[in-house]
Amino acid sequence: MLSVAKAVDAALRALLVVLVVMLVFSIAWQVMSRYLLDDPSPWTEELARFLLIWIGMLGASLAFRQRAHLGLELLPQKLKGTAAVVLKYFTLFVIALFAITVLVAGGSNLVALTWELRQYSPVLGMPISWVYSVVPLTGTIIVFYCLVQALEDDADTAVSRGVGEL
Amino acid sequence: MEIALLIIVFAGLFALGVPIAVCIGLSTLTTMAMTMDFLPAVTTIAQRMAGGLNSFALLAIPLFILSGQLMAQGGIARRLVEFSKAIIGMVPGGLAFVNVISCTLFGAISGSAIAATTAVGSFMIPEMKKEGYDKNFAAAVTVTSATTGLLIPPSNTLIVYAVASGGVSIAALFIAGYVPGILISLALIMVCAIYARRHKMPAGERVSARAALGYTVAALPSLFLIVLVIGGILAGIFTATEAGAIAVLYSLLLSAVIYREIGIADIASICLKAAQTTAVVMFLIAASIAMSWILAYENIPAMVAETLLSISDNPIVILLLINIVLLLVGIFMDMTPAVLIFTPIFLPVAVALGMSPLHFGIMLVLNLCIGLCTPPVGTILFVGCALAKTTIDRMIRPMIPMYAAMFVVLMLITYIPELSEGLPRYFGLID
Numbered sequence: 001m002l003s004v005a006k007a008v009d010a011a012l013r014a015l016l017v018v019l020v021v022m023l024v025f026s027i028a029w030q031v032m033s034r035y036l037l038d039d040p041s042p043w044t045e046e047l048a049r050f051l052l053i054w055i056g057m058l059g060a061s062l063a064f065r066q067r068a069h070l071g072l073e074l075l076p077q078k079l080k081g082t083a084a085v086v087l088k089y090f091t092l093f094v095i096a097l098f099a100i101t102v103l104v105a106g107g108s109n110l111v112a113l114t115w116e117l118r119q120y121s122p123v124l125g126m127p128i129s130w131v132y133s134v135v136p137l138t139g140t141i142i143v144f145y146c147l148v149q150a151l152e153d154d155a156d157t158a159v160s161r162g163v164g165e166l
Numbered sequence: 167m168e169i170a171l172l173i174i175v176f177a178g179l180f181a182l183g184v185p186i187a188v189c190i191g192l193s194t195l196t197t198m199a200m201t202m203d204f205l206p207a208v209t210t211i212a213q214r215m216a217g218g219l220n221s222f223a224l225l226a227i228p229l230f231i232l233s234g235q236l237m238a239q240g241g242i243a244r245r246l247v248e249f250s251k252a253i254i255g256m257v258p259g260g261l262a263f264v265n266v267i268s269c270t271l272f273g274a275i276s277g278s279a280i281a282a283t284t285a286v287g288s289f290m291i292p293e294m295k296k297e298g299y300d301k302n303f304a305a306a307v308t309v310t311s312a313t314t315g316l317l318i319p320p321s322n323t324l325i326v327y328a329v330a331s332g333g334v335s336i337a338a339l340f341i342a343g344y345v346p347g348i349l350i351s352l353a354l355i356m357v358c359a360i361y362a363r364r365h366k367m368p369a370g371e372r373v374s375a376r377a378a379l380g381y382t383v384a385a386l387p388s389l390f391l392i393v394l395v396i397g398g399i400l401a402g403i404f405t406a407t408e409a410g411a412i413a414v415l416y417s418l419l420l421s422a423v424i425y426r427e428i429g430i431a432d433i434a435s436i437c438l439k440a441a442q443t444t445a446v447v448m449f450l451i452a453a454s455i456a457m458s459w460i461l462a463y464e465n466i467p468a469m470v471a472e473t474l475l476s477i478s479d480n481p482i483v484i485l486l487l488i489n490i491v492l493l494l495v496g497i498f499m500d501m502t503p504a505v506l507i508f509t510p511i512f513l514p515v516a517v518a519l520g521m522s523p524l525h526f527g528i529m530l531v532l533n534l535c536i537g538l539c540t541p542p543v544g545t546i547l548f549v550g551c552a553l554a555k556t557t558i559d560r561m562i563r564p565m566i567p568m569y570a571a572m573f574v575v576l577m578l579i580t581y582i583p584e585l586s587e588g589l590p591r592y593f594g595l596i597d
Binding site (some may be wrong): 076 | 499501
């Protein structure tokens with residue numbers, strides 16, 4: 001399971017780098033096409049907004065893996081022994097509960113609804129359900145990461161704190 | 167009834183250390199499940215979350231995070247430090263002033279207090295220590311002055327507020343942040359001056375006119391970013407989001423081509439770091455957008471406004487109360503979640519008292535800047551602490567006069583609207 005987790009980590013990382021580079025270029029192209037070509041590009045804004053949804057969601061799943069999400073660390077840092085283990089499993093359970101209900105169940109239903117209603121994005125003509133499909137995908141990855149963290153030692157989890165003044 | 171449930175679930179999970187975004191999501195879900203079926207409830211939350219990120223204004227956040235990280239590793243801080251030394255290093259206590267000014271300048275080109283603390287602190291804290299300053303004081307100066315970057319544009323926190331407030335102009339908020347940011351900087355310089363006098367701190371070395379010119383020339387390309395980004399927004403050449411992309415390209419040019427401090431290999435890791443930081447913010451924003459919907463549905467902001475206004479109808483008293491609550495919030499909560507959760511609750515009260523949403527936003531962010539420097543939840547305090555190889559409790563003593571200085575500025579900003587609104591009005595960004 002840990003080797004699968006490593007593969008998922010690597011795939012997510014690579015995908016995020018590509019999505020960020022695409023984001024920068026689409027906005028930069030928006031400015032350049034307006035001033036240099038005098039012909040504002042119509043699709044850049046919509047593409048960038050969709051990229052942001054994907055980066056936000058997929059990046060959030062990776063942040064669960066690295067425990068980079070912001071929270072009050074006082075209690076987890078104070079507790080030792082059994083209490084700490086109980087709290088670790090409780091926290092993982094709560095995160096997985098949220099991921100299963102809102103992201104997987106709610107997200108899948110959202111994808112199904114937009115698919116049935118045949119909603120397309122105004123400029124790119126992309127089915128909205130494709131854009132929203134990242135929600136159940138993210139939920140599934142988060143649940144997977146919760147399982148991985150429940151099985152592995154805390155020492156194995158690469159904690160990346162300090163995302164800053166967020 | 168539903169609201170009590172929302173608060174209990176949120177506070178309980180938050181106290182246990184559950185990630186705030188999940189606390190927000192699950193408390194929203196329990197509250198909604200009281201009034202509607204399960205599937206429509208989860209679908210609505212999922213839709214609000216994904217739909218909430220579908221915003222052009224929010225796109226500025228990943229871009230400014232990315233440019234900030236490029237600058238943090240691109241050798242820009244060192245050049246700003248050398249430039250500040252050439253200007254003011256030679257007076258008694260000069261290094262402390264250099265520290266404050268470098269942090270402020272770094273804040274003016276990047277929107278990250280953590281980047282300012284790390285980038286400037288890693289030069290200035292060891293150097294101040296070598297010159298006989300107390301390392302705890304050196305770290306305290308760095309940490310507090312790094313917060314100016316959150317008010318001085320570009321500032322991600324102000325963008326988050328713009329979204330949370332439902333449409334205050336980012337350009338107006340950016341310009342409004344200059345005066346309060348510089349006031350904090352000046353207040354901290356005064357604290358440093360008193361410290362330098364009392365402890366008879368030495369003057370820094372005087373650099374020759376020739377060297378000073380060299381340092382200035384080296385710093386100019388960095389400082390030009392201010393003209394490019396803010397000038398471009400003010401002149402209407404591009405939007406705040408587009409300015410973010412320009413800042414990314416320019417800081418890439420600066421750090422990879424002009425200063426040559428990062429290579430192709432670094433760029434991928436910087437992009438990944440930016441994506442992760444962005445995602446943490448976006449996930450919080452997404453969850454908060456779902457929650458603010460249920461807050462409005464349950465009429466919570468109106469209830470809070472009514473309660474506060476029943477205590478007193480004197481704006482001075484109410485604003486003081488709001489500030490005290492926010493200072494307490496800032497002690498336990500990071501800045502972005504605090505802005506996202508408390509903007510929808512307190513902004514209507516402030517507006518009812520005749521405060522503009524622009525002015526409230528500046529007050530809110532300045533207030534939470536103080537919280538950023540207080541334990542137990544004060545991210546940049548920990549970074550400063552680690553850089554100085556000291557402990558939090560040793561840093562508190564030198565921090566106290568700085569908290570006081572920041573509080574004085576907070577009161578000025580709260581009660582004198584012109585300090586926030588004057589500049590954006592001058593540039594025609596507000597009426």
